[in-house]
Amino acid sequence: MLRAMPDHAQPHVIIIGGGFAGLAAARKLERERVRVTLIDRRNHHLFQPLLYQVATAALAAPDVAAPIRRLLRRHDNTTVILGAVVGVDPAARVVRLEDGSELAYDYLIVAAGASNSWFGHDAEWSSVAPGLKTIDDAFDIRRRILGAYEEAEREPDEARRRWLLTFVVIGAGPTGVELAGALNEISRHTMRQNFRNFDPTSARVVLIEAGPRILPTFAEKLATKARKRLAKTGVEVKVGLMVTAIDERGVDLAAGKGKGEGERDERPERLDAATVLWAAGVRGAEVGKTLGVETDRGGRVPVTAELALPGHPRTYVVGDLARVAWGDDGDTVPGIAPAAIQMGAHAAENVKRQINGEAPTPFRYRDKGAMATVGRAAALVDTPKLKLFGFLAWLMWVFIHILYLASFRNRVVVLFEWAWAYFSWNRPGRIILERPPRHGARPLPPDRAPGDSGRPADPPPA
Numbered sequence: 001m002l003r004a005m006p007d008h009a010q011p012h013v014i015i016i017g018g019g020f021a022g023l024a025a026a027r028k029l030e031r032e033r034v035r036v037t038l039i040d041r042r043n044h045h046l047f048q049p050l051l052y053q054v055a056t057a058a059l060a061a062p063d064v065a066a067p068i069r070r071l072l073r074r075h076d077n078t079t080v081i082l083g084a085v086v087g088v089d090p091a092a093r094v095v096r097l098e099d100g101s102e103l104a105y106d107y108l109i110v111a112a113g114a115s116n117s118w119f120g121h122d123a124e125w126s127s128v129a130p131g132l133k134t135i136d137d138a139f140d141i142r143r144r145i146l147g148a149y150e151e152a153e154r155e156p157d158e159a160r161r162r163w164l165l166t167f168v169v170i171g172a173g174p175t176g177v178e179l180a181g182a183l184n185e186i187s188r189h190t191m192r193q194n195f196r197n198f199d200p201t202s203a204r205v206v207l208i209e210a211g212p213r214i215l216p217t218f219a220e221k222l223a224t225k226a227r228k229r230l231a232k233t234g235v236e237v238k239v240g241l242m243v244t245a246i247d248e249r250g251v252d253l254a255a256g257k258g259k260g261e262g263e264r265d266e267r268p269e270r271l272d273a274a275t276v277l278w279a280a281g282v283r284g285a286e287v288g289k290t291l292g293v294e295t296d297r298g299g300r301v302p303v304t305a306e307l308a309l310p311g312h313p314r315t316y317v318v319g320d321l322a323r324v325a326w327g328d329d330g331d332t333v334p335g336i337a338p339a340a341i342q343m344g345a346h347a348a349e350n351v352k353r354q355i356n357g358e359a360p361t362p363f364r365y366r367d368k369g370a371m372a373t374v375g376r377a378a379a380l381v382d383t384p385k386l387k388l389f390g391f392l393a394w395l396m397w398v399f400i401h402i403l404y405l406a407s408f409r410n411r412v413v414v415l416f417e418w419a420w421a422y423f424s425w426n427r428p429g430r431i432i433l434e435r436p437p438r439h440g441a442r443p444l445p446p447d448r449a450p451g452d453s454g455r456p457a458d459p460p461p462a
């Protein structure tokens, strides 16, 4: 059945991005007398906080994603367009799409999020150390992890098998810690009894952080507990070490920004590993560069207190793409889902006010804290009122994540999958969709100095 058509006489609000901020804005405008067009280059809203579970085979992709069109199906005033925005002209109030078409707007909410950033090394490092931002990234990472185990089963050479079974995660923020914990669980539990020619528990999982401690945005006491838990379960945590080079054989490390808990973990070294994963940084989406203001080092667009583009009160920028001042210490609102939701809803509220002839109001960030898992059945919860580590924190993590998932179907499925995994130790997503590439490379000879990017003498196997 065709639903009511949007009224073209009403003010036109364009939302770029159907992530947390864009969806929150669309929901706020559902019952308003406006015509909304939401443009996303993907057809699905992605629940990024659980993406690491797709990458590590605990969940399937549709469990953490939902078609934007379906999520907004009851919004009679909203049209969803699948397309990539390549530019915005805030003076002319026009949005340009990849196919050359243009859409005029009365109000614009740019909620295009962020993408992976390899700190100026995107060209060399992105192919050897994939980041985690999209479902494609998660599939790529899953293929590499499972492929390394498959190859190890057929590898007669002990040194090369050790290299195949070394997994390095760069960046010990929540995503890096969650990935490392899950990789460790795969080797210690999921893969147990699955192979005949090696012991999967011999796999090495190494978590590297350039700063003095892991989880720098969490309270230090909680981060210390998390580090101890990781170490106890078998993850090698190395802080104060910065990655200086990555190639298909592993990483070079040099002294980083500081020492962790009294001593530096390691002197500069070479770490040979077949699988290197990047969890060290993101940068504001490309479309931010077309808005006519200078972005910050993280590619974020500075906005006014009302979340508008300076000089353009009808153009808002929200979510991970926005640089929003917070407090008096020069802090900015963090790039997390609750902040994006609050900003998206606030920008839509300001649009409503402007349409009604009222002045827009300043955005006030309500800090609800942060949480992260640390391997199986342990998590940290760090809110202004509550600091918790362990099983109870994990139960809270489960509850909150189920609550925030975008569709009822996903909530039910994910809860079931977690319950099943908790008792069976299984990971149902252990399906390799494409044949994993054989690791052509070999570990470097032991006498090679860090920073030497020379090739090994022996040619890659056919």
Ligand SMILES: Cc1cc2nc3c(=O)[nH]c(=O)nc-3n(C[C@H](O)[C@H](O)[C@H](O)COP(=O)(O)OP(=O)(O)OC[C@H]3O[C@@H](n4cnc5c(N)ncnc54)[C@H](O)[C@@H]3O)c2cc1C
Residues within 6 Å of the ligand: 016, 017, 018, 019, 020, 021, 022, 039, 040, 041, 042, 044, 045, 046, 047, 048, 049, 050, 051, 052, 083, 084, 085, 086, 111, 112, 113, 114, 132, 133, 174, 175, 285, 286, 287, 318, 319, 320, 321, 335, 336, 337, 338, 340, 371, 372
């Ligand atoms: C692996 C990972 C784990 C995370 N874990 C947590 C967590 O545990 N807790 C937490 O609070 N936060 C977490 N975050 C951060 C959180 O996901 C982000 O802060 C949040 O998604 C930001 O919302 P957003 O709407 O600004 O951007 P997004 O949710 O990224 O949405 C942006 C949307 O814009 C679309 N888009 C981008 N460019 C264009 C274009 N040019 N044209 C059309 N569409 C475009 C994208 O396709 C996307 O759908 C995590 C992020 C990642 C990557």
